Amino acid sequence: MARKICVLVLSTLFATSLYSQKTLQLEECRQMAIAHNKSIQIAQENVKVAQQYKQAAFTQFFPNFSANAAYTWNQKNVSLLAEDAYLPVYSLNANGTPNYGASWNNSWTVVNGTPVPLDANGKPFNPSTSPDKIEWKNKALLPKEAMEFDMKNVFVGTIGFTQPIFMGGKIKALYDIAKYGEHLASAQQENKMTELLQEVDEDYWRVVSLESKVALAKEYKGLIAKMDSDIRTMVDEGVATKADALKVRVKLNEADVALTKAEDGLNLSRMALNQVCGMPLDEQYRLADQSLDTKAVEPQLIPIDQALANRPEIKALTQMQSIAKANQKAMFSRFLPNIALTGNYLVSNPNSFNGFETKFGGMFTVGVVANIPLFHFGDKLHTLNAAKSQYRIATLQLQEAKEKMELQIKQSSYKTAESIKKQTTTQHNIDQAVENLRYATEGFEAGVITSTDLLAAQTAWLSAKSENIDAIIDVKLCNLYLEKSLGTLKAPATNNTIKK
Incomplete structure (x- = not known):
């Protein structure tokens, strides 16, 4: 009686622990990974840095105000006469x-x-x-003293502004570079996000696959264990040999080893998913897709041009090309004159605005400053040619990336279609293996089929089931890679993402 109560209590506790385990959706894993990942946080800060640089570049269109002050002590006074x-x-x-x-x-x-x-x-x-x-x-x-001025303590102060009027397009080019830099940082953040989502999905479906493999290994071990029990009874009855029992025992040991390997792989894969999601490594949970959906969904393809426009890598290379073009304009602006408007208020003590007085006096000044570059041994020409080459390099890199990504899209679409066909085939193989196992089990129980044939049927059933699991996961991953190549693999909306 006490033993039954103990078993009942343990069963209740086990059921309660299973029920208390939280269930994770794939989107929840993505959100946790985004919130935890340090590379994403760094990318977000890089976007903020680029935004600040753009705002700093925009301020160059406005006047620059400054104030200066100086004090000088002189050993001697200034005298305009050497003698009376x-x-x-x-x-x-x-x-x-x-x-x-x-x-x-x-x-x-x-x-x-x-x-x-x-x-x-x-x-x-x-x-x-x-x-x-x-x-x-x-x-x-x-007298000499009449033309001697007190210059021992001199105070000078200015406050003024400088307003750029024409800088050859330099300020506009620098602002464009900062603006494209912000877009580049956003594209790099999006690329980091896509890579993280791919990693999370791969870990997620790996755990789902191994959970299914563990369940399959347990089911297979149960079949072998039942056969081991039956074959022992048959040996006792003299209708089977010890050799048959040994073959079944070997298979049972192999099934036990396979189950251990599957459980170890599941634990390691679960730890990897926990790490990328920012959870404790030993935390247990259930995945919403633990029971694999055997229905394959055809992927939705989009035009190549739209897919390329979605790719963050293309966005980043496009911004790099724009930065190179703006840098070329900035180098060309060095050939053009620079014109600026200046205004100042000057105050000094002593001052000479009304005779020579040892008190503060000041005046306003307004002027236009122009700087015209003439000759510097080809320095500006060389830097302009270098900027032109950088623009051509950025253009070629963009073209090469588009060609490779177009090939990647084609390959991903073919692999996805192939994986769907493979899943359909393995599903048919399961039906045949199940039917074959049923006939073999009935024949073995009727004594018309040997234990070797039944073991072969069980092994074929295990292989068909395992291949079907691999095929289903392969479809999931191929769809994942196709979404990434089409640029439709997007991050879920969270408070941690920066609005574009």
Whole structure:
């Protein structure tokens, strides 16, 4: 009685554990993998980086404001005179014209009817060519200190802007490069997402396949175990030999080894799926597709041009081609002049805007700056030729990728169609193997078929079942690879994906 209660309790606990296991859909595995995968997170951050670079490039269309300040201490002041200066003083006539004659002490004489001044030696001279011989009556003193300026403490500050007017298309080309860089980062993120989805699907269907293989191995072991029990009874009754019993025992051992291998493979595959989904390695769960759907669905094909447009690899190469084209324009812009509008407000202490004052004073300035490149030994020409070659390389890479992907689409479609045919064939083989096993079992029980024939029928049944499982999984994977080649393998909508 106690033994029955113990068995009942264990059965209840086992059933409860099975019931409590969560069931995972394929889409749930994809979402968990996307949320956990570090490469996807890095790709998302790269998109954000590219977006910031694009916004930074857009700001170059606007004026650049800046402020500068400086302080300088000088050991000496600035003096415009080396010594005291004496300035001549002259009188004015009634009409306001200078009266030099009344302001000079020189003696005068008449030469050819014209008054001419005499120097200190009594010789006539021309005051225009020899002003040093003039003897002024009065002179004003200009002391050296009057022309000395306090420059020991100098404060200077400016605030202004520079507005690009024409840069040869350089700013537009750099903005285009940043914009295409953002699109490139998005395409690379999409490509990483597609690769991750393929990895998740492969691990998912591998687990489904091995679960089916484990169930099949258990069923096969049950058949052999029943036959082993029957053959022992027949040996006891003398209608079978020990050799027959040994052959069945060997098959039973082989079935036990095959079951162990299948269970080990299932555990390892489940760990791989747990790792990619970010779950604990030893976590147990049920898969929604654990019971394989034997109905094969024909894939939906789309035009080649549309498939190529869907592929993230083509999107990335297209953006690289656009970046190379924009870089070519940027290199060409180096041949063109650069024109900018500038405006500034300058303040200084001391200042000379109203005499020389040791206080702050300022003024506004507005101007246009132009830079025209003339000659630099072919530097700009070489960089332009290099940019043209880079554009041609990007174009050739894009064309080559399209050709290879078109071949990949054709191959994937053929393999998918072949896998569907194979699944249909293996399903028919199962029907025949089941019927053959039924006849062999009935014949063995009736004593008209040997144990060897029954074992052969059981082995054929196992092989047909196993091949059908492989065929069903192959259809799933071929459809997966076809979706990837057509560019229709998309990530599920989650909060972790970045909106384009």
